[in-house]
Amino acid sequence: MITLPTLAAGAHVTVVVLSGYAALLVLYTAVMLFVAAWEGHLRRREQDVEDFDRVLASRYTIPVSIIAPAYNEEGMVVPAVRSLLAQSYPEFEVIVVDDGSTDATLAVLIETFDLVPRQVFVRARIPAKPVRMVYRSRTEPRLIVVVKENGGKADALNCGANLARYRYLCCVDGDTMFTTDALLLSMSLIVKDPGRIVAAASMFGISLEPEVAARNATHVARLNADLLGDFQHLDLVRAFVAYRMAWSRLSCMMCVSGGFGVWRRDVVVELGGFSPSFTCEDIEMTFRIHEKMLREERPYRIISLPNMIAQTEGPDNVRSLVSQRARWQRVTMETVWAYRHMLGRRRYAAVGLLGLPYYLLFECLAPVFQVAAIVTLVLAAWLGMMGWIGYLAFIGLMTFGMAIPTTVAVLLHDVGYRDYGRRDLVRMLLLGPLDFVLYRPILIWAGFVGTWQFLRKEKGWDKFDRNVRRSTSDA
Amino acid sequence: MIPQAAGRSVEQLLFLAFGITCVLWLGASIFVLLNRMLYDRTGGRLRMLARRMTTDEVLRLAPDERLAAVRGILVRLSRREVYRVTADTELPAWLTALCATYSLDRWGLAQIVRDAASHRRGRKWRRIAALFTLGELRTEGVHELLEQAVRDPDPDVAGAAVTVLRRLEDRRAAGILITALREESYPPSRIATQLDQFAIPIDDLLLPLLADPRPNARYWGASLLGHYPGFLGVAERVAALEKDEYPGARKTAVTTLARMDVVIALPVAIRLLADPVPYVRAAAIRTVAARGAQAHEESVRRDLAARLTPALADRDWDVRFAAKESLEHLGPGVWREVAEALESADAFARNGAAEVLQNTGVLDRVIAEMGTDTPPDALAMRVLERALNEGGAGMVDAAVARRPAGVPPALVALLERLRFTGPVLA
Numbered sequence: 001m002i003t004l005p006t007l008a009a010g011a012h013v014t015v016v017v018l019s020g021y022a023a024l025l026v027l028y029t030a031v032m033l034f035v036a037a038w039e040g041h042l043r044r045r046e047q048d049v050e051d052f053d054r055v056l057a058s059r060y061t062i063p064v065s066i067i068a069p070a071y072n073e074e075g076m077v078v079p080a081v082r083s084l085l086a087q088s089y090p091e092f093e094v095i096v097v098d099d100g101s102t103d104a105t106l107a108v109l110i111e112t113f114d115l116v117p118r119q120v121f122v123r124a125r126i127p128a129k130p131v132r133m134v135y136r137s138r139t140e141p142r143l144i145v146v147v148k149e150n151g152g153k154a155d156a157l158n159c160g161a162n163l164a165r166y167r168y169l170c171c172v173d174g175d176t177m178f179t180t181d182a183l184l185l186s187m188s189l190i191v192k193d194p195g196r197i198v199a200a201a202s203m204f205g206i207s208l209e210p211e212v213a214a215r216n217a218t219h220v221a222r223l224n225a226d227l228l229g230d231f232q233h234l235d236l237v238r239a240f241v242a243y244r245m246a247w248s249r250l251s252c253m254m255c256v257s258g259g260f261g262v263w264r265r266d267v268v269v270e271l272g273g274f275s276p277s278f279t280c281e282d283i284e285m286t287f288r289i290h291e292k293m294l295r296e297e298r299p300y301r302i303i304s305l306p307n308m309i310a311q312t313e314g315p316d317n318v319r320s321l322v323s324q325r326a327r328w329q330r331v332t333m334e335t336v337w338a339y340r341h342m343l344g345r346r347r348y349a350a351v352g353l354l355g356l357p358y359y360l361l362f363e364c365l366a367p368v369f370q371v372a373a374i375v376t377l378v379l380a381a382w383l384g385m386m387g388w389i390g391y392l393a394f395i396g397l398m399t400f401g402m403a404i405p406t407t408v409a410v411l412l413h414d415v416g417y418r419d420y421g422r423r424d425l426v427r428m429l430l431l432g433p434l435d436f437v438l439y440r441p442i443l444i445w446a447g448f449v450g451t452w453q454f455l456r457k458e459k460g461w462d463k464f465d466r467n468v469r470r471s472t473s474d475a
Numbered sequence: 476m477i478p479q480a481a482g483r484s485v486e487q488l489l490f491l492a493f494g495i496t497c498v499l500w501l502g503a504s505i506f507v508l509l510n511r512m513l514y515d516r517t518g519g520r521l522r523m524l525a526r527r528m529t530t531d532e533v534l535r536l537a538p539d540e541r542l543a544a545v546r547g548i549l550v551r552l553s554r555r556e557v558y559r560v561t562a563d564t565e566l567p568a569w570l571t572a573l574c575a576t577y578s579l580d581r582w583g584l585a586q587i588v589r590d591a592a593s594h595r596r597g598r599k600w601r602r603i604a605a606l607f608t609l610g611e612l613r614t615e616g617v618h619e620l621l622e623q624a625v626r627d628p629d630p631d632v633a634g635a636a637v638t639v640l641r642r643l644e645d646r647r648a649a650g651i652l653i654t655a656l657r658e659e660s661y662p663p664s665r666i667a668t669q670l671d672q673f674a675i676p677i678d679d680l681l682l683p684l685l686a687d688p689r690p691n692a693r694y695w696g697a698s699l700l701g702h703y704p705g706f707l708g709v710a711e712r713v714a715a716l717e718k719d720e721y722p723g724a725r726k727t728a729v730t731t732l733a734r735m736d737v738v739i740a741l742p743v744a745i746r747l748l749a750d751p752v753p754y755v756r757a758a759a760i761r762t763v764a765a766r767g768a769q770a771h772e773e774s775v776r777r778d779l780a781a782r783l784t785p786a787l788a789d790r791d792w793d794v795r796f797a798a799k800e801s802l803e804h805l806g807p808g809v810w811r812e813v814a815e816a817l818e819s820a821d822a823f824a825r826n827g828a829a830e831v832l833q834n835t836g837v838l839d840r841v842i843a844e845m846g847t848d849t850p851p852d853a854l855a856m857r858v859l860e861r862a863l864n865e866g867g868a869g870m871v872d873a874a875v876a877r878r879p880a881g882v883p884p885a886l887v888a889l890l891e892r893l894r895f896t897g898p899v900l901a
Binding site: 015042045046048049050051052053054055057058059060061062116117118119120121123131132133134165191192193194385386387389390393394396397400401403404407408410411414415418422425426429432433 | 630
């Protein structure tokens, strides 16, 4: 039988373990913020002196194949494709891969871009589900639309890669709106070291209506007028500005996001393409490149750019958000489990010693520690180990402690781009402390659900329903 | 027993930690806002400067008097801010020029040169800004500083020097860039980007690159000379690279000649169709097609198409792909030559030819004629049959989908003969 002293002793041990965990997280976050600030500063100064006009006018710019998989995206695919075709970049093509949509995705594309069907023979260097038809546009020669059997996003990307003509693949989501300089900013950095840079990620924001954000011609960023959307946006800003920039500097950039990632095609082909056996293809491909390059001791770099180059749609309700974040948790666990042999091994350099341990401790195991913290807190209060003041102090500590990385991320972003008005800036700063009490519980629950799904080996995508548009204006 | 004392000390610790994080968060948030206000203040000053510079009163002044008119605004900016504005490529030229002149006036040439020559760690961005300032002012000795900078192991310093050298737009700057290109002290494509956009002719400086022992130098030399098609002897010197041992140089030679739009491009390209290196053959194919597409006589285009069609069966995929695109580029008039490949022993050549005939509209035209009073001749029907057979069900489906007017009975009969099944025959 469990006695009170046993419980108390157990709670003590748990407190010590959790404190160690929290201290490690604080230390890691502090180091990452410092490195991210340094990297962000360097990248911004680089961009200040970069002669973008000359790059734009140059015939030596590396052409890019943009691949945009779309599955049941009838509402977003047209504005997304338009934003891709509007790129200020000398030479590129846009390959939209309709992954067997069951809605009117193809029909709206045919009507908008005056598509005509063509039979195209391609070299299938990467296995992918059969192509049903290829469409070329009568009005936009840079656009190709491929209709194939449904096989998931990884399969659609592989299909697009088989059709791509150029050396670099820019893999994007078919529901994301891009700024016109997205490709230029990404490639201007890659072109400085094309022999070694094999992949590049960039930052994107969350919007409940990204197509409206894209129509904003003032180049002044706006927050959503919605708390959930803003929390998600802040979450991504924190992840990109504070962590990915640091990982990029420390040569352990662990995830080139599926929302926008530039990959060198020869590397993708050499690795056999994106893997459909994982829930998400982006993080797995990043891990796979690290694994192969480091194992074979080949020179390479995976970088992250500091720029916010796109707006993607985030869920506008808690249920969809939990579903999405559970999927992210699941894929992180799948990938870390698949590449666990890299963990802590010097052969895998910063990836094995820094990046992977982060993912294991602070992503995969986070739900365990978070649930343990909640149980311990309840137990401590029940056992009288902690009074109300202590309890409130703990909540306050967590609330403001977790707001600090957000505040630093907001600072780094603002110093770099100055694209938010002061009012939005204040709003973001105030949202920081609220994150812990209003938003974090949702993520904790999602992490728990994702972990459960991973243990049950679930693989579904669980695409969330499109948000109801509040804007009445039409493009 | 519940350790009450330990609990109290934990509480105190938590309370202290809460207080510290609270202050830290508040401090960080205030810093964010203050930082923004300072930035907005600088921005406000620059806007004020812009307004003042465009007033009639200032516009009437001589250029050197304008600085005096706006000095009152500039004096409120720090050296760091002035330098940063000077080096910002996004800002208008008049502003960077004004800031450069002001820097010279306020801090003196010696200080700016010291900054530009500094190799101290942590002073990199000041050095870069000083280089931009000196470049803007075109001061004596700037070339030497930029020559050093372009060789700097730091890519940011070297990259900035490359940009400033292009802005100088003089022959000495071009010479430094060409040397850097030969030595590859900075990514050559970035240097070539700047050299390619020089407003003054530098063909004589580029020509020696063609004889450089370094293969990449020959490659870049040939590529950049594409800018000078009418210059005496340039095309011939580039054409001589068709026999270069480095395939990259051979490829660039043929693409440059095509870009120059010179007569010699075609014979060189035709000879390189047999090059052992696939990417050279692919470049030659595209050049032949580019020249052919300009030809007014259909006989010329057909002759060139006959030379390209065998490439549909090339052993390398990229060459076959280039052949497909090039034959499409030559237009529907070369359909007979393309149709030859439908009889090839190589399956890729056959379906490649079918694809070309589809994309040039030849198949659609024949199908359209099937429903009219003047049906296509036997050869056209034979080509259609072979193309659909090689193109397979996908090509048939696409052809039918492209005909909203419906499928002519003759096509249905043809498809039945070819044993196609599918919605069209249902």
